[in-house]
Amino acid sequence: xxxxxxxxxxxxxxxxxEGVTLVDFWAPxxxxxxxxxxxxxxxxEDFEGKATIAKVNTDEEQDIAVKFxxxxxxxxxxxxxxxxxxxxxxxxxxxxxxxxxxxxL
Amino acid sequence: MLDCAIIGGGPAGLTAGLYTTRGGLKNVVMxxxxxxxxxxxxxxxxxxYPGVTGEISGMDLMMPWPEQCMRFGLKHEMVAVTNVSRxxxxxxxxxxxxxxxxxxxxxxxxxGSTPKRAGFNGENELFGRGVSSxxxxxxFFYKGKEVAVIGGGDxxxxxxxxxxxxxxxxxxxxxxxxxxxxxxxxxxIMNTENIELLLDAVPEEVYGNAMGVxxxxxxxxxxxxxxxxxxxxxxxxxxxxNNAVLKQEDGSWLCDVNEWGQVIVDLSMRTSTPGLFAAGxxxxxxxxxxxxxxxxxxxxxxQAITYVDEKQNA
Numbered sequence: 001x002x003x004x005x006x007x008x009x010x011x012x013x014x015x016x017x018e019g020v021t022l023v024d025f026w027a028p029x030x031x032x033x034x035x036x037x038x039x040x041x042x043x044x045e046d047f048e049g050k051a052t053i054a055k056v057n058t059d060e061e062q063d064i065a066v067k068f069x070x071x072x073x074x075x076x077x078x079x080x081x082x083x084x085x086x087x088x089x090x091x092x093x094x095x096x097x098x099x100x101x102x103x104x105l
Numbered sequence: 106m107l108d109c110a111i112i113g114g115g116p117a118g119l120t121a122g123l124y125t126t127r128g129g130l131k132n133v134v135m136x137x138x139x140x141x142x143x144x145x146x147x148x149x150x151x152x153x154y155p156g157v158t159g160e161i162s163g164m165d166l167m168m169p170w171p172e173q174c175m176r177f178g179l180k181h182e183m184v185a186v187t188n189v190s191r192x193x194x195x196x197x198x199x200x201x202x203x204x205x206x207x208x209x210x211x212x213x214x215x216x217g218s219t220p221k222r223a224g225f226n227g228e229n230e231l232f233g234r235g236v237s238s239x240x241x242x243x244x245f246f247y248k249g250k251e252v253a254v255i256g257g258g259d260x261x262x263x264x265x266x267x268x269x270x271x272x273x274x275x276x277x278x279x280x281x282x283x284x285x286x287x288x289x290x291x292x293x294i295m296n297t298e299n300i301e302l303l304l305d306a307v308p309e310e311v312y313g314n315a316m317g318v319x320x321x322x323x324x325x326x327x328x329x330x331x332x333x334x335x336x337x338x339x340x341x342x343x344x345x346x347n348n349a350v351l352k353q354e355d356g357s358w359l360c361d362v363n364e365w366g367q368v369i370v371d372l373s374m375r376t377s378t379p380g381l382f383a384a385g386x387x388x389x390x391x392x393x394x395x396x397x398x399x400x401x402x403x404x405x406x407x408q409a410i411t412y413v414d415e416k417q418n419a
Contacts, residue, residue, distance in 0.1 A: 029242075030239070031148075071233065072233040091138075094185075
């Protein structure tokens with residue numbers, strides 16, 4: 001079973017540097033973040049072996065949030081080989097996230 | 106064939122799910138693209154839900170609802186619905202975003218509403234980069250900083266109070282000279298030192314740089330203007346109803362709607378189309394309160410049960 005990865009400042013660069021990675025910037029107090037949480041879990045299963053699905057808790061990892069200029073959550077960024085290639089702000093459907101990932105695979 | 110399809114998983118949809126399943130309908134699906142709970146999960150505090158005392162966040166209020174509904178057999182499909190249409194036999198076709206199509210004897214539409222944008226320059230361009238419509242989500246990014254809140258209703262005032270606890274200062278920008286919120290909320294606003302009122306004022310333009318918002322220009326009814334050097338602008342100026350699922354291929358609506366696109370219902374939440382019910386924020390004259398949406402959901406569910414019983418026993 002595929003599982004998303006929780007990223008920290010120590011693991012972030014290493015995780016996103018190769019292939020396609022979806023990173024969900026979230027926080028525990030954010031309602032819309034909680035709404036997409038089960039969607040992120042499903043994506044982690046569906047894209048196992050094809051793309052990395054990751055989460056950053058912006059409350060605990062404020063340096064990463066600042067680095068990427070996160071001012072609104074949920075923000076979902078798509079990385080390809082270490083570069084940000086797309087981003088979405090706010091809750092969205094599973095299909096919408098799938099399309100964003102597939103566009104870069 | 107589903108007995109009932111519920112579109113949307115906020116307070117109306119969840120309550121409709123609870124009442125239809127507990128009331129005996131066997132095959133009921135609630136479509137919600139993520140975790141159920143609805144728009145209220147973004148509210149910092151709810152103090153007017155009957156029976157719930159003390160300060161509770163929208164998210165905490167909604168947390169136990171899905172479990173209660175699922176206990177009676179409600180199924181949750183985590184997928185967005187793109188369209189609802191009627192078949193020649195008088196049943197309903199539910200078109201899902203994943204391409205599948207389900208069929209249902211009755212439908213309760215509970216798609217709610219979405220916060221409106223105020224329409225000032227730069228708002229869309231900087232949305233998510235300093236312009237926000239969720240204080241509980243994004244207030245944290247402005248800890249110790251100054252922000253502006255746009256609006257003069259209950260939501261604007263409640264969220265301004267919430268932000269005043271996190272931010273060094275909150276400018277409350279309202280186009281009129283008085284607020285249309287609960288008197289107790291207005292009083293708290295007046296007694297909060299770090300909230301500055303900018304009345305008879307409209308946001309003219311929000312501007313910024315690559316990192317996001319750096320300021321907001323506000324113009325006053327008397328002709329003056331003022332630049333606020335702030336990194337955050339929170340907009341609470343009302344809602345648009347989410348009625349897109351009812352729009353048909355030929356541009357018509359599946360049932361009657363009014364000039365604002367709100368679904369016309371009777372006191373039993375019946376629309377002009379038999380078997381189709383609407384509940385919560387998207388109906389006409391919706392008070393936009395959790396307790397009202399929940400009440401609508403229950404009313405619609407009881408009607409749907411009667412409708413389905415008649416269909417099945419016809």
